[in-house]
Amino acid sequence: MSWLTGAGVITRKKFHPELCHQMDDSHRRFLQALMRSGIVDEPSAKQLHRHCCTTHNTSYSPNRLDDFIDTINSILEPMFMQIRKGMCEDSGLQHYALVNMIETDVTRMTSDYADHELEIFRKIMDLVVDSDTGRAYSTEILNCAITLTRKTKKKDTELLLNRLVRDNWLTEKEGEYCLSTRCIIEMDQYIRTMYQDQVKMCRICRNIAFQSQICENPTCGIKIHNPCVARFFRGATEPRCPACNDFWPHEIPKIEGRQSESSK
Numbered sequence: 227m228s229w230l231t232g233a234g235v236i237t238r239k240k241f242h243p244e245l246c247h248q249m250d251d252s253h254r255r256f257l258q259a260l261m262r263s264g265i266v267d268e269p270s271a272k273q274l275h276r277h278c279c280t281t282h283n284t285s286y287s288p289n290r291l292d293d294f295i296d297t298i299n300s301i302l303e304p305m306f307m308q309i310r311k312g313m314c315e316d317s318g319l320q321h322y323a324l325v326n327m328i329e330t331d332v333t334r335m336t337s338d339y340a341d342h343e344l345e346i347f348r349k350i351m352d353l354v355v356d357s358d359t360g361r362a363y364s365t366e367i368l369n370c371a372i373t374l375t376r377k378t379k380k381k382d383t384e385l386l387l388n389r390l391v392r393d394n395w396l397t398e399k400e401g402e403y404c405l406s407t408r409c410i411i412e413m414d415q416y417i418r419t420m421y422q423d424q425v426k427m428c429r430i431c432r433n434i435a436f437q438s439q440i441c442e443n444p445t446c447g448i449k450i451h452n453p454c455v456a457r458f459f460r461g462a463t464e465p466r467c468p469a470c471n472d473f474w475p476h477e478i479p480k481i482e483g484r485q486s487e488s489s490k
Contacts, residue, residue, distance in 0.1 A: 249301050252278040257298050260309065260324050265394060265408040268320040295322065312411035315360070315404070315437040316397070318453025323411040331416040338393065342376040343386050349374070350396070351413075354405055355421045360436025364401040410434055429468055430454035439476045446470040452479045 255278040260266060266274065268291075275294055279286035295309050302308055306327040313320055326334055332344050332351075339347070349370045353362035364387070371383040378386070387403065390396040394408045410417070410433075417425055417434055426449045428435040435449040448469045450458065456479040459465040465474040 248297055250284055251282040252284040253294065253298050253301075255281065256294070257302075257309075257324075260322065265321050265323040265411070267314070268322070271322045310411050310414075312407060312414075313431060313433060313451065313453065314407040315410070315435070315451055315453070318451075318456070321407045321411065323408050325412050331413070331420070334412070335395070339389075342374065342378060345374050345376070346371050346378060346383065346386060347390065347395070350390075350403060351405065351417075354403075354436060355417075355424050358440075359402075360438065361402040361404050364403065367403065405436060410436075428454055430458050439474075441467045441470060441472065442475055443467065443470050443472045446472065455479060 256274055259274055259278075272288065272291055275291050276286060276288065278284075292311075299308050308325050308327055309322055310325045311320055311322055332347055335344060335347070346367070350362050350367055353366050353370070354360055364384075367387065368380055368383055371378040371380075387396065387398070391398050391403075394406050396409065397404045397406050405413075414434060426435055427433060428438060428451045429448045430450055431454050433451075435451055438449040438451050439455050441448045446467060446469050448467065450468075455474075455476070458468070459474065459478045462478075465478060466472065467474055
């Protein structure tokens with residue numbers, strides 16, 4: 227059976243016959259839609275859940291999306307795949323992505339990208355992890371590309387960056403590149419293993435934190451995602467670090483209604 231994901235076609239064994247009865251046509255339609263897109267945000271996933279259940283006249287409860295996905299995951303587990311949930315570091319919206327549990331690093335992208343392109347992508351990840359802001363500047367990336375084993379021209383590197391953004395591996399704003407929500411969810415184990423001495427987890431949600439605020443106490447230095455900061459300190463007149471209790475000196479971001487609703 228061929229499984230189409232955002233990173234290409236992956237061949238897997240068939241569903242285990244003892245598990246097939248747990249998944250009906252509504253689950254299959256949901257999975258097929260996610261396989262086509264690779265990742266969806268939570269509001270879209272909820273709409274898709276309702277559409278799939280309505281289309282196939284199956285039991286639907288708006289608060290049972292995670293249970294619905296757990297049923298799909300029970301089928302995917304023998305094939306070493308899983309639908310995982312993760313937060314967009316910028317908006318705070320939760321997302322669902324289809325993850326290959328065997329290919330845990332950038333090798334999952336080999337069907338779409340050449341070796342020298344993956345080398346550039348690894349360098350981008352290095353730059354993001356090494357930065358204080360969780361971002362890599364286009365000039366840094368272009369400079370790196372011409373120093374690698376296979377030197378890449380500026381124009382070709384720019385085309386590659388456009389592809390990585392289009393394929394949802396990177397996001398870009400005003401020449402600054404960040405790892406996308408999809409990338410962080412799918413590459414979670416790789417990032418934790420490869421950069422275990424550099425990467426930090428958000429104190430609130432316990433997920434990898436790149437774009438975040440940092441406690442300025444030199445003996446503390448915890449990180450909190452900006453959306454997590456907004457939720458954790460909401461209404462606080464004198465916000466304090468949840469780890470060391472020092473005053474939190476950063477501006478507390480405003481949390482949008484849609485973020486708040488999706489996090490409940």
